[in-house]
Amino acid sequence: MTLLVVGSTGTLGRQVVRRALDEGYKVRCLVRSPKKAAFLKEWGAELVPGNLCYPETLKPALEGVTAVIDAATARPTDSLSIKQVDWDGKVALIQAAKAAGVERFIFFSLLDVDKYPEVPLMEIKRCTEIFLAQSGLNYTILQLCGFMQGLVGQYAIPILEKQAVWITGESSPIAYMDTQDIAKFAIAALKVPETENKTFPVVGTRAWSAEELISLCERLSGQEARITRMPINLLRTVRHVSRFFQWGWNVSDRLAFAEVMATGKPLAAPMDEVYQVFGLNPDETTTVETYMQEYFSRIMKKLKELDYEKLKTKKKAPKKTPFKKPQ
Template identity: 55%
Template sequence: MAMLRLPTATPGAAANGVRQWKREGLQIVRRALDEGYDVRCLVRPRPAPADFLRDWGATVVNADLTKPETIPATLVGVHTVIDCATGRPEEPIKTVDWEGKVALIQCAKAMGIQKYVFYSIHNCDKHPEVPLMEIKYCTENFLRDSGLNHIVIRLCGFMQGLIGQYAVPILEEKSVWGTDAPTRIAYMDTQDIARLTFIALRNEKVNGKLLTFAGPRAWTTQEVITLCERLAGQDANVTTVPVSVLRLTRQLTRFFEWTNDVADRLAFSEVLTSDTIFSVPMAETYNLLGVDTKDIITLEKYLQDYFTNILKKLKDLKAQSKQSDIFF
């Protein structure tokens, strides 16, 4: 989650992560600092503090969305809240993503926060059978009804997530997991998400609006794998999981109380492996924000840059290793 504070001359920002820093959360903090905002990062008390945030120049404060009494002190002097927090995998989804968000929104309203930005999921209003998506949609409505000046941003998918899911396993010759579904997702670079978010923050025409950020093109899993194979110069070891197996697993986990949350997360996976298209036309949004389509990075360019850099590093390491070999 991120919050913006008012420094001497310019509005500032502060960000908070709940389990670990989410991909867009990290880029929000970086972007806010680069643009001169004062950044306050809200994190749960934990043994391994997020010292890197302080190194970047942000202020880190401890609080917990599951403990509403810890929230008010963190909002003192804050101008804008950018909410990109989410719960830990082992926690019930409602604990942070609903109950915690309700407490945060109520506190923000009581303390006169001037703007609240909430990250949601594309098509969350169309899948009430998926607990996380239903909660996102309910939170959107709760935020709207709160009377807070707000912006809701629905996201489709992150390019950064594809590195660990596909790129790294292919390079390490490990299994790549996929499904047999024709789902298409318009992945977006989290740096572009952060940049567009701050453009929206400064645009009064966007207040109270629901925006959806999508990448230039929607990709199937197989298309992403094929692209990674071409850029890596080697074939992937693909293990395909039929959608029917996910459905059966979800039904079985519903029988046991302690696996209900697993079933909830499988429900989300099932939507992602259906024939749904997670994408929207962006021309109107770009026009509203004054953004040129050519300034949005494509998945081809993002992955090409990644593989070019990583393969160069691997080549350099291999060369250094040969130079250090000792022969007798």
């Protein structure tokens, strides 16, 4: 089976590639920049140049492909809008996959997309789910809600560097999941007939609020966090102002998504039945505690090593004297 992974250089996409290769699949990656994706080639994947926003590049990439795993999404810093990438691009990809006779299509969506029609990214994901379901392709939709990898930059690093940790509105508990575990579900779906033409939540073992995550990071780092709260009305003002500028459209759309995480409503779902369908063991899923503990263990060890090296260098440095050595 040959897989085409779209969004393969992203936080989730690269883990999908790694997992697929480890399980013996032939993996092809659609990439905009082969240079930036060189590490995927080193792993053993085939790189094909292409871009979701240029439909003519998709047909060659799909030749001989059995299944597509779509992990692509627009980034806040992209010059292209969320609509261009996450709607126009996905529609083109689904149509091209159907024309190429692709047997399976795995799509990553978001949890509770039907509850937030005012949030551009979630509404686009909802519409894409409908379009995929009506395309005639044999599909599986996995609805996610948060990556553990993002917790490092959001909480761990600011606390270690004694910088402010920002919390917006009433913190919504989120069931974060390690992208390596999400990749397991995506690859498992290819082998389980019961996942065909269905939608599943794929979320972590429990939902964590911002306050709980900060407390965990404080305990593991031994440092106290500097918490700064941004009023939800200020966030909305920034979002509306950024809409006046084309360069701010993606930022505005992402800020709209940030409002979802400030409602106080949990982003989580029961997973017992999902694990049974996919044939995966929930006990092997990484927990937030384990993930953060491993991160802090590595970083604290590194910091101690750096301090030790500085101390050795200082001891070796020659002492300065006001007296000149005799000639």
